[in-house]
Amino acid sequence: MNKKKYERILLSHGGGGKETSELVGGIIFNGLYGRNDRKGDSYDLHKRRNDGNSAVNISGQKIKLLEDAAVLKSPQNIAFTTDSFTVSPIFFKGGDIGKLSVAGTVNDLSVMGARPLFLSLGLIIEEGFASEDLRKIIESISEEADKTGVRVVTGDTKVVPAGKADGIFINTSGIGDVLYENISVYNIADGDVIVVSGNVGDHGAAVMSQREGIEMDVEIESDCASLWDMINAVLGGGITVSAIRDATRGGLAAVLNEWAMAAGVDIYVEEGKIPVSGPVRGFCELLGFEPYQLACEGRAVFAVKPECAKKALDILKSHPFGKNARVIGVVGNNNDINNNSPDLKGKVILKGIYGVNRLLDYPSGELLPRIC
Amino acid sequence: MELYSDFKRKDDISRLASIIGSEVKKPVNIMEICGGHTHSIMKYGLNTLLKDKINFLHGPGCPVCVMPLKRIDEAVEIADSPDVILSAYGDMMRVPGTDSSLIKERAKGKDIRMIYSPLDIIKIAEDKNNSGKKIVFFAIGFETTAPMTAALLEEVISRRINNVFIHVNHVLVPPPINAILDSGDNLIDGFICPGHVSVMTGSGIYADIPLKYKKAAVIAGFEPYDILSGVLLIIKQINEGRPAVEIAYKRAVKEGGNKKAQDLVNKYFTVRDEFEWRGFGNIPKSGLKLKDEFKNFDAEYVFEDKLKELHLKAESYQTGKENAVCKCGEILRGKSKPDDCPLFGKACNPENPVGACMVSFEGACAAYYKYRNF
Numbered sequence: 001m002n003k004k005k006y007e008r009i010l011l012s013h014g015g016g017g018k019e020t021s022e023l024v025g026g027i028i029f030n031g032l033y034g035r036n037d038r039k040g041d042s043y044d045l046h047k048r049r050n051d052g053n054s055a056v057n058i059s060g061q062k063i064k065l066l067e068d069a070a071v072l073k074s075p076q077n078i079a080f081t082t083d084s085f086t087v088s089p090i091f092f093k094g095g096d097i098g099k100l101s102v103a104g105t106v107n108d109l110s111v112m113g114a115r116p117l118f119l120s121l122g123l124i125i126e127e128g129f130a131s132e133d134l135r136k137i138i139e140s141i142s143e144e145a146d147k148t149g150v151r152v153v154t155g156d157t158k159v160v161p162a163g164k165a166d167g168i169f170i171n172t173s174g175i176g177d178v179l180y181e182n183i184s185v186y187n188i189a190d191g192d193v194i195v196v197s198g199n200v201g202d203h204g205a206a207v208m209s210q211r212e213g214i215e216m217d218v219e220i221e222s223d224c225a226s227l228w229d230m231i232n233a234v235l236g237g238g239i240t241v242s243a244i245r246d247a248t249r250g251g252l253a254a255v256l257n258e259w260a261m262a263a264g265v266d267i268y269v270e271e272g273k274i275p276v277s278g279p280v281r282g283f284c285e286l287l288g289f290e291p292y293q294l295a296c297e298g299r300a301v302f303a304v305k306p307e308c309a310k311k312a313l314d315i316l317k318s319h320p321f322g323k324n325a326r327v328i329g330v331v332g333n334n335n336d337i338n339n340n341s342p343d344l345k346g347k348v349i350l351k352g353i354y355g356v357n358r359l360l361d362y363p364s365g366e367l368l369p370r371i372c
Numbered sequence: 373m374e375l376y377s378d379f380k381r382k383d384d385i386s387r388l389a390s391i392i393g394s395e396v397k398k399p400v401n402i403m404e405i406c407g408g409h410t411h412s413i414m415k416y417g418l419n420t421l422l423k424d425k426i427n428f429l430h431g432p433g434c435p436v437c438v439m440p441l442k443r444i445d446e447a448v449e450i451a452d453s454p455d456v457i458l459s460a461y462g463d464m465m466r467v468p469g470t471d472s473s474l475i476k477e478r479a480k481g482k483d484i485r486m487i488y489s490p491l492d493i494i495k496i497a498e499d500k501n502n503s504g505k506k507i508v509f510f511a512i513g514f515e516t517t518a519p520m521t522a523a524l525l526e527e528v529i530s531r532r533i534n535n536v537f538i539h540v541n542h543v544l545v546p547p548p549i550n551a552i553l554d555s556g557d558n559l560i561d562g563f564i565c566p567g568h569v570s571v572m573t574g575s576g577i578y579a580d581i582p583l584k585y586k587k588a589a590v591i592a593g594f595e596p597y598d599i600l601s602g603v604l605l606i607i608k609q610i611n612e613g614r615p616a617v618e619i620a621y622k623r624a625v626k627e628g629g630n631k632k633a634q635d636l637v638n639k640y641f642t643v644r645d646e647f648e649w650r651g652f653g654n655i656p657k658s659g660l661k662l663k664d665e666f667k668n669f670d671a672e673y674v675f676e677d678k679l680k681e682l683h684l685k686a687e688s689y690q691t692g693k694e695n696a697v698c699k700c701g702e703i704l705r706g707k708s709k710p711d712d713c714p715l716f717g718k719a720c721n722p723e724n725p726v727g728a729c730m731v732s733f734e735g736a737c738a739a740y741y742k743y744r745n746f
Binding site for chain 1: 380382385386389411414415416417418420421486488596721722723733734741742743744745746
């Protein structure tokens with residue numbers, strides 16, 4: 001795509017005509033496959049078609065570009081998931097919406113024990129969006145996909161009039177090869193140990209502090225990361241895992257509550273053991289948030305059998321994304337809760353540092369900072 | 373000192389709790405005035421830790437909670453104008469007025485912005501895209517935030533900005549405390565006085581509590597250690613029969629307060645004859661307004677006609693009235709606790725707050741809902 005001619009995305013880029021073809025070829029295909037193909041800067045689809053060279057090599061399979069659907073050789077048991085991404089700011093410390101849209105879907109497959117293979121990429125772009133920003137986003141999609149070896153095999157681009165979207169929205173769906181069967185929230189049972197792979201709340205605090213211009217002494221960085229490699233190490237290490245989940249929106253609190261409710265168990269977490277970085281703790285104190293309710297984008301929560309807990313922790317700690325992994329709690333009452341307590345089945349109980357217990361609820365409503 | 377850990381140490385907290393336990397002769401009723409204290413007490417389970425010794429009553433010190441429906445309706449009305457940008461603090465956004473809230477109005481497309489500091493308004497005003505707009509600041513808060521609003525006005529005047537207007541809802545701590553104590557039927561033995569307010573005002577504003585009403589008054593910070601230190605001082609005053617104003621938060625509060633902040637407030641604000649408080653009704657001399665000489669910056673003056681219409685309509689439709697079952701009024705006066713309200717946790721919850729105390733994060737009902745401890 002001619003850089004000077006199109007500094008910004010125009011409505012006509014979504015019109016299905018020549019400009020669409022230039023956008024898809026020039027920015028998207030070039031960004032996604034150009035680096036593998038090494039055919040030069042321009043990814044001229046018309047030329048490629050004329051040259052009879054319309055297929056790209058993706059994960060060992062020849063996939064033809066510009067078909068209505070990608071034809072894939074599928075493994076026996078596939079995991080299939082989808083997620084949409086909107087974030088403000090689009091570029092934040094530690095990542096951007098492109099990285100997020102790959103890592104998010106990769107992680108959703110990974111926590112089900114599936115090796116991520118293929119992604120779809122749906123872009124909804126607001127008219128006037130800077131082409132250079134789109135180029136950067138596609139580049140980070142490509143980079144993040146490389147880390148796991150997952151490939152974008154199909155996609156769609158729409159442009160909507162200015163004011164109808166917040167810059168760019170991305171949807172990715174993903175297909176994974178289920179390498180580890182029977183990982184399910186319904187397996188969670190009394191005695192399981194809860195392990196978290198690192199500090200919680202980093203992404204939520206990073207994005208919010210940048211969006212709202214809250215200056216901190218130490219800039220908080222998003223934890224956004226693709227977790228297949230780390231999760232594969234745990235599962236491949238012979239750990240008996242009941243369930244895994246990535247703690248995204250709603251943070252650790254949402255994951256644990258969903259588990260408690262779905263499996264019909266009570267989960268006990270020790271507040272003093274949950275890893276939270278100093279800057280995130282400070283950010284939360286300042287604005288009245290709980291770090292357990294802020295989003296993470298590169299943290300996994302595991303429910304593992306008690307005999308495997310130590311080994312799981314060792315494996316996690318030896319992985320770059322799991323250095324701060326901690327055992328934070330257990331499933332089921334460990335008998336030190338008094339009898340006056342309310343019915344706790346399906347609930348998450350936070351054991352405070354002073355020995356007082358309280359419920360850790362789902363976050364609710366928009367997170368609004370307090371005034372004083 | 374490391375703020376996030378040193379004032380939370382388990383050993384210190386256990387030691388203080390056991391000293392308090394041994395000093396208390398009979399259960400003591402302590403009202404913490406500030407919502408920030410209520411929140412800390414519930415978050416760290418201090419009420420459970422001191423169960424049977426200290427009965428914490430939750431006072432009227434959450435500025436969002438005490439804002440009457442009428443004032444929120446006014447903000448909604450002012451925002452309903454294409455040339456207005458209404459700005460407010462985050463926790464004001466969700467508070468329901470009679471028919472709507474700022475967050476709902478924002479969803480309808482009104483230009484309503486959440487700000488962190490009043491000085492953000494200067495940025496909005498100086499943004500070229502906003503020329504020709506009226507930027508209205510819905511200013512709330514106690515003595516803590518009033519100086520920030522005054523600083524905004526000072527900056528607006530010095531930069532000759534002529535399209536910023538302030539809807540002043542600043543209120544004062546002592547008048548509702550006096551109202552509670554004057555009502556006679558209260559159980560309160562002593563007060564934990566707000567930390568941040570006192571940073572600005574100093575300790576003098578609480579003088580009536582020991583002198584006129586013979587109750588203990590201790591200014592405390594917001595960390596668990598601060599609060600328990602405050603409680604211990606109150607117990608000692610009670611045991612020794614010497615009610616006084618004491619500061620348990622000396623690292624932040626000076627007796628005379630912040631003179632510069634007080635001067636700023638006195639320069640721009642004057643005390644209203646009366647101001648309506650949710651749960652109390654009108655309290656004399658309890659709110660601030662801009663001095664007459666600054667009325668051109670006063671949204672209540674600039675939007676007078678629009679607001680008059682609203683008030684007429686409200687009279688004929690009986691809007692601006694509270695839910696009859698809601699116990700927020702009693703809770704704010706320390707006569708009930710959130711658990712006593714039939715709506716609590718059922719019809720009234722953080723997603724759909726009925727009463728004021730559930731709306732703000734710092735409100736007593738919101739704190740009870742969030743930190744149900746046992």
